[in-house]
Amino acid sequence: RKEVEQDPGPFNVPEGATVAFNCTYSNSASQSFFWYRQDCRKEPKLLMSVYSSGNEDGRFTAQLNRASQYISLLIRDSKLSDSATYLCVVNIFGNQFYFGTGTSLTVIP
């Protein structure tokens, strides 16, 4: 079983739509959680860390459910510039990071 699993998509949504991604992790000892964004042929970049209480950054909301071992990312009012691959990342110990394979999002005009 993979440490981190994501629906690869693709998700194709119209501009202005709300879209949600989920990610499940298998190790209950996981300590830190992140969403990264990766544009085509470029490096992953941190979108947001995910905290137990949930957190919001503009149009983006991240949630963590430790009991069910999943994290989510909600994007409201999608923009064309949101088109990218979104990676779920879990950190178990200092050096152990596990990645989902990514969820592809295309926002359509």
Place this chain on the structure above:
Amino acid sequence: DAGITQSPRYKITETGRQVTLMCHQTWSHSYMFWYRQDLGHGLRLIYYSAAADITDKGEVPDGYVVSRSKTENFPLTLESATRSQTSVYFCASSDKGGVAGANVLTFGAGSRLTVL
């Protein structure tokens, strides 16, 4: 410039040749990592280092060698390149700290390697 830089950004080589990919970070981060990214596999850890002179294998270390004589540098060497090592290689670094003690990974821009 501050940050994490990789070189070369693009490299074409032939089977059997030795290739070294360089990674340099200016934050004095303790941890450094090398990943490869291939279609259908996502990011896979090759090697990591917790500090200078401390390295350890990741998920796919075969055919690769690393060293870390200085905190800021973490070169990755392909001793005898094979076609299966054609990939995009990302170096990353992290340090304990940040908000709520979370370790945040920061990636270099990547090195795209083609082995003919």
